[in-house]
Amino acid sequence: MSGDQTKSRKLEHVQLSLSRDVQFKTLTTLFEQVDLLPNGSPEKINISSVRTGTKFLGKMINAPIFASGMTGGHEQVAKINFDIAEGISEAGLAMGVGSQRAMIEDPSLAYTYDVKKEHDLILMGNLGAAQTTKYSIDKIDGMVSGIEADALCIHTNPGQEAAQPEGNIDFRGVTSAISEISSKLGKPVIVKEVGNGISRDVALRLRNAGIYGIDAGGSGGTNWIAIELYRSKGKSNAEIFKEWGIPTAQSLIEIKSSFDGFVTATGGIRSGKDVAKAVALGADACGIGMPLVQAQSKAGATGVHDYLTNIIEELKAEMARLNCRNIEDLKKIRFNISPYFTDILRQRISEGKLNLLMNRTKH
Numbered sequence: 001m002s003g004d005q006t007k008s009r010k011l012e013h014v015q016l017s018l019s020r021d022v023q024f025k026t027l028t029t030l031f032e033q034v035d036l037l038p039n040g041s042p043e044k045i046n047i048s049s050v051r052t053g054t055k056f057l058g059k060m061i062n063a064p065i066f067a068s069g070m071t072g073g074h075e076q077v078a079k080i081n082f083d084i085a086e087g088i089s090e091a092g093l094a095m096g097v098g099s100q101r102a103m104i105e106d107p108s109l110a111y112t113y114d115v116k117k118e119h120d121l122i123l124m125g126n127l128g129a130a131q132t133t134k135y136s137i138d139k140i141d142g143m144v145s146g147i148e149a150d151a152l153c154i155h156t157n158p159g160q161e162a163a164q165p166e167g168n169i170d171f172r173g174v175t176s177a178i179s180e181i182s183s184k185l186g187k188p189v190i191v192k193e194v195g196n197g198i199s200r201d202v203a204l205r206l207r208n209a210g211i212y213g214i215d216a217g218g219s220g221g222t223n224w225i226a227i228e229l230y231r232s233k234g235k236s237n238a239e240i241f242k243e244w245g246i247p248t249a250q251s252l253i254e255i256k257s258s259f260d261g262f263v264t265a266t267g268g269i270r271s272g273k274d275v276a277k278a279v280a281l282g283a284d285a286c287g288i289g290m291p292l293v294q295a296q297s298k299a300g301a302t303g304v305h306d307y308l309t310n311i312i313e314e315l316k317a318e319m320a321r322l323n324c325r326n327i328e329d330l331k332k333i334r335f336n337i338s339p340y341f342t343d344i345l346r347q348r349i350s351e352g353k354l355n356l357l358m359n360r361t362k363h
């Protein structure tokens with residue numbers, strides 16, 4: 001595929017995200033099947049004493065929230081990255097950029113990702129898993145250090161690629177390529193999905209590959225198969241796979257049952273309550289994608305900042321209700337999982353493993 005095609009695709013993705021309804025319709029995140037249990041009278045705390053700060057890639061951020069990697073690679077999307085970076089750095093959070101493949105193919109586009117030039121934040125680079133077998137470690141290292149990224153996210157997206165008429169569904173060799181990058185890059189490597197979820201088996205393989213972190217990237221939020229169907233203008237046969245994937249809450253639990261590294265939850269995180277539930281289920285932080293692009297298009301960096309501030313306030317209110325003074329308390333909170341979700345988990349995970357998690361739920 002040509003550099004021009006990679007570049008124009010980045011623009012089309014943003015345009016479609018803003019002009020069409022591309023959220024999942026029937027698959028949900030399953031966070032609605034989880035209830036966090038109030039933990040006695042909140043007499044010991046008041047909302048102003050709730051602390052949402054947490055460690056992310058070894059540094060403190062103000063809340064367990066980051067902007068999931070989305071864009072860069074086209075002149076017309078550079079401002080989106082810079083506005084998201086401004087909103088994120090003012091809120092004291094972390095951020096990822098979108099696939100940097102465009103800047104490998106055309107180095108003059110590097111500036112569209114280079115947000116650290118103007119903003120002080122924790123930054124994650126990004127590359128597709130299918131590209132890990134194509135580029136040398138030196139190239140990938142140059143791409144990551146070229147924007148002073150603190151970590152590299154590698155996205156695995158077979159559902160999306162299969163829905164693209166020009167997609168690359170040759171993922172042979174990616175696990176060993178990811179393992180090699182992990183051991184040689186000198187920066188943490190996080191593997192993420194883009195909205196179809198990571199299963200327990202994939203998490204096990206990634207653990208054996210020695211990676212630092214996994215992002216669930218589950219279904220229930222932005223639907224990449226729907227976006228590619230719009231892009232393909234009838235040339236994709238993926239209509240029947242539209243509502244396909246592992247819901248974010250399920251993916252998070254599957255990952256936590258097999259991987260004890262850094263784990264984040266992205267895909268349909270839309271409120272402080274979602275963030276609280278994800279942290280209670282074991283996420284170290286939550287990523288937000290589409291809502292930040294929408295907030296940026298309406299009100300630039302201020303829109304991004306206001307959206308994030310609101311989510312942090314919701315998280316604080318939820319923590320106060322639950323009698324949690326800090327994120328460590330929230331990680332220990334008990335929860336109920338509905339019979340429907342429990343049944344799904346029982347099918348997926350052996351009793352022993354499931355019990356490790358379920359002993360914090362009330363039956």
Ligand SMILES: Cc1cc2nc3c(=O)[nH]c(=O)nc-3n(C[C@H](O)[C@H](O)[C@H](O)COP(=O)(O)O)c2cc1C
Nearest residue numbers: 068069070098099155194221222267268288289290
């Ligand atoms: C416009 C747009 C572009 C995206 N591009 C990338 C990308 O280049 N690399 C990647 O790993 N994820 C990409 N994503 C996926 C997001 O990082 C995120 O995993 C996904 O949108 C689910 O989160 P959400 O439901 O909050 O949007 C993109 C998302 C959007 C909305």
